[in-house]
Amino acid sequence: MSYRFSLSSGRHDWPACTHIGVLVAVTLATSAGAQGTQVDTAPSLPLPVETSWSQAVYFLLTSVVGLASWCIQEYLKRRVKTQVATETREKVSQEVAQKVAQKTQEVAREVAKDWAEGMVKPVKLPPPAKRNSVIMIGLGGTGKTTLIRSLVKDLDANPDKKTEEYHLFHGERRTDQSRHYLYISDYRGQNIGTLVRAFIKQQKIKYSPMAYGHVNSLIVLVDIEEPKQSPMDDEPSQIDEPNFNRVQTHLAQWSGTALDAVFGFLTAETLNYVCLFINKADLLKTREKQAVRALFKELEGLLRERCEGIKFEVYVGSVREGEQINRLEDDLLAAAVDVSNTDSISASSTLAMMRANNA
Secondary structure, eight states: OOOEEEEESSEEEEHHHHHHHHHHHHHHHHHHHHHHHHOSSOOOOOHHHHHHHHHHHHHHHHHHHHHHHHHHHHHHHHHHHHHHHHHHHHHHHHHHHHHHHHHHHHHHHHHHHHHHHHHHHHOOOOSEEEEEEEEEEETTTSEEEHHHHHHOOOOOOOTTSSOEEEEEEEEEEEEOOOEEEEEEEETTTTTHHHOOOOOOOOHSSOOTOOOOOOOOOOEEEEESSOOOOSTTSSOOBBBOOOOOHHHHHHHTTTHHHHHHHHHTTOTTOOOOOEEEEOOOOGBBBBOOOOHHHHTHHHHHHHHHTTTSSSSEEEOOEEEEEEBBBHHHHHHHHHHHHHHOOTTTHHHHHHHHHHHHHHH
C-alpha cells in the first residue's frame, strides 16, 4: 500500500520510499558501526561489516535517486500546469479582446452611421406626421417675429423683443388624419450675413429641421412703412400712401444677387412653396391692394423667375390685424411633406432637439 506524508516544512509531500530508504540506510550504518566495536562475550552470527555498509550506501543512494526523480517529476508537472494555465488565460484574454474589439467596432459603425445620417436628414417626428421647414426673410421691423407668433402660436416669439442673431420656432397643428409641424427660422434682419451664418450652423446640428435639402417653404416679408423705433412708441397712425423710401430699401436689399444667395439654401426637389407677403396694409386709408402690390412688382418678378414649378403667392395684408394670415397658414400646411417613418421619435424628444438647436 502506497502512502504519503509531509515533512515539517508543510510545503512538499515527499515519497514514502525516500523516508524508508533513509531509515534503512541509517539503521544499517548504525548496525555496522555497532558490530565493529562489539565485545565478544558470546558466540553469534554477525552480519559482515562490509555488507552492512554497502547496503546502507545502496539504500541511501537509492533514496537520493528516488527523491531526485520525484522532484523532477513534480517540477515538470507544475511547469506543465503553469504553461497550460498561462496558455488558457492568454487564449481567453485574446477571445475576450477580440469580442470587445468587434463590439466596439460595431458600436462605432452605428454611431458613425447615425451621425452621418443626422447630418443630412431633418428632425424625426412621431407618426403620422407632416413637416414644413420654413425660412423667413425680411428687414428688421417688417413684422417677422409677430407673423411667426401668429403661425406657430409660440408665446416666446415676442414682437417687442429684438431677435438676437437667430432663433428657430416650432408649432403644431393636429387634424384627424395627421399632425403638421411647422419649423420657422427668425433672424436679425438687418444683415443677410446673419442668415447665412445661422444656416451653416444648422448644418452642424444632428437632425436639424433646417437641414440642407429639406427646407420646404420660403416667406419674403416686406412692408410699406418704417417700424417704430422703440416698444414704448405709439403704433403708427393711418397713412395716405406707402413710404416710398421704405419700399426702395426693400427692393435694394432683395436684389437678384441676394435672392440667389437665399435660394442657394433651397433645392427644387423639396421646395414646395414661396410667398411674398406685403405687410402693414392696414395702415393705408384707401386699402388699394393692387396699387401696393405694384410697388413690389420688381421683387415679385425676381421671385417668379426662381419659382418655376413651385407654388408662388403674393399677399397684401396685415400681420397685426391677422389679414391674410389664415390663407398663408393654409398654404404652409398644404406644402408640408409626409415624413412618417419607423425611426420616428416622440414629440418630447423633438422639443428637446429644438431647445438644443436654440441653445
